[in-house]
Amino acid sequence: MAVTEAERRAMGRALELAAQGPRGVNPQVGAVILSPDGDVLAEGWHHGAGTPHAEVDALSKLTPGAARGATAVVTLEPCNHTGRTGPCALALIDAGVARVVYALDDPGAVSGGGAERLRNAGVHVESGEQADAAHALIDGWLTAQRLGRPHITVKWAQSLDGRAAADDGSSQWITGPAARADVHRRRAAADAIVVGTGTVLADDPALTARDGDVLYPHQPVPVVIGSRPTPDDAAVRRHPHSPVFYDTRDLRAVVADLHARGVQSVFVEGGPTLASAFIAADLADRVLAYVAPVLLGGRRLALTDIGVPSIDAAVRLDIDEWLPLGTDLLAIAHPATATDAHDEGAA
Template sequence: MTPHRTQPPPPPQAFSPEERAAMRRALALARRGLGRTSPNPVVGAVILDRGGREAGHGWHQQAGGAHAEIHALRAAGPRAAGGTAVVTLEPCSRQGRTGPCTRALLQAGIRHVVYAVADPTLAGEGAERLREAGLDVRAGLLAERAAEDNHAWLTAALHHRPHVTLKLATTLDGRIAARDGTSRWITGPPARRDTHLLRTRVDAVAVGSATVLADDPRLTARDPAGRTRRRQPVRIVFDRRLRTPPTCRLATDTAAPTWIVTTHAPPRRAPRTAPGACELITTEAGPGFLPAALTELHRRGIRSLLVEGGATLAGALLADHLVDRLVWYSAPRLLGADGAPAVRGLDVPTCAQAPGFRVVGARRIGEDVRVVLEPQPKESP
């Protein structure tokens, strides 16, 4: 379950029409940073002058660069004095690769700060510093929308592992391949293009070794014309037994970095890959393999992970409660009982123990239907 669903809603506060309009503008600005700012969140900011008119705006454009508030303050110049900063995330108060935004807001003479979502890494420190300096600070304006835009980053910040999106593309009866093993293409071109768009918005795309052996995927993000995009996610193979062939495309091309995650168990052989094409990451064996692997990926800067297959990996992630979001493409066809299931190894003895999901959104894409779901927390007895 994504973290913003578990946080209690902020108490009702008064916001002016100008502040509401500015927050909508800030949210639109923040979305310009999707896929560009990791491991940082996406943030937008609007500065209103004393009369409530927009004086400047900005967004966080790339990791290591100026934060949204800094861009907005620069654009506003002296008009920021006595005004209001409207920000989609609580302003930072700590020195990182850039200076703290709280200090910049104070130096600019801002008197009011309105933000949508608290930064869980700050524990309220940013808002508290501004209040201690005498500023009027209010939180929670359009919080749900702001949290949705940063749902991956918020999960990673709270749980110290990447936000995991599991993508499934199945027939109506939940099959991902026919009896003869063929699986291309279950869904139509519009759904496949949508998957490539998903890849542009995550830090990494992952599959299991069985998918590599069966499909030899590229896992690159491509535009509608089939051209490889400039920015590519890291490609990850979860491969406990080091079965990844040295001749597969993930191991021989240089379109994007490829990491093979395996266990500490001594391998019988290491994949002979092209120089620089693959990096081997070892982690603990046994039932703790996936949690340990995700912790290590987080340490290496991965905040959002899109898992595209296969059935055994999907089942293991679901069994370990490591799936934060499920994107399911359903094609209007049937493959029957002999087709390969989308999920394997998930032990569900009774309906009462079946994992539940809530529908976040659903829409038609070409001839297929895309449903976005999040895990439903079990009710306490």
């Protein structure tokens, strides 16, 4: 049975509901319950870890028996495991739901399999409705499921001859206003923004995401890596989120801890030393290189040692897009060995 027009509308609504939920260790999921005639009976979404999943949230708004013969439209395959809450597939079966339409398969080895459980119970199941939109909504969570860590974007700005600053260390501004506005839009799409203590001490960045002088509604959590102390009056300490500090050079330990905190996407723009360290550690899923038509010369390279002793060991990239931004050019790329990295993550 093909997806009906009422079910398509319900999926669009379920995606809107899903976006109201918090980004974190659990995916954002929305659900709409339809009567056999296609009328909306109830809506729900996942409000965060430990709260009812979207399907159960929607079912909780109905009287017992009201969902019998109904259709559940959900943005992610109903789960099939017991964690802090019970399996949603079983909740739908027990409620008497006759049909389930969902967008994306659950990739979890433990949580997946809900569709099969539903079918075995006699529920008609359709998958793939508006899958692209659902993927775009939770792409960070999907990457975290696949990699076991956040999706990591490494960004830098450089002159045409590959310098991040003039020889005296001054770097504001290599790129123009269009490129800087693009950076802020991408910051706003990330869960965390990462710099080193060297950048904090040299530039005193606020690490906020701004649209002109106005803060974007979503702000990335500021993360500072390094052993040198951050001054009490540093701008980063006035960020809307409390900064997270790591006194370590173990980047894998850092991203593991961020993952445990529910961070799904990381935006690294901490200067040449930190950017090079992430690339050398094979922790760059996407590269954003903003190139300005200016020559600086000197020693201040945009990247330093990334562990490439010869041309045979070069880090090869696949270009996803060349994006003109005023007089500047943005190269959006991913490591050539990570064939699907460009399809996932929030850069």
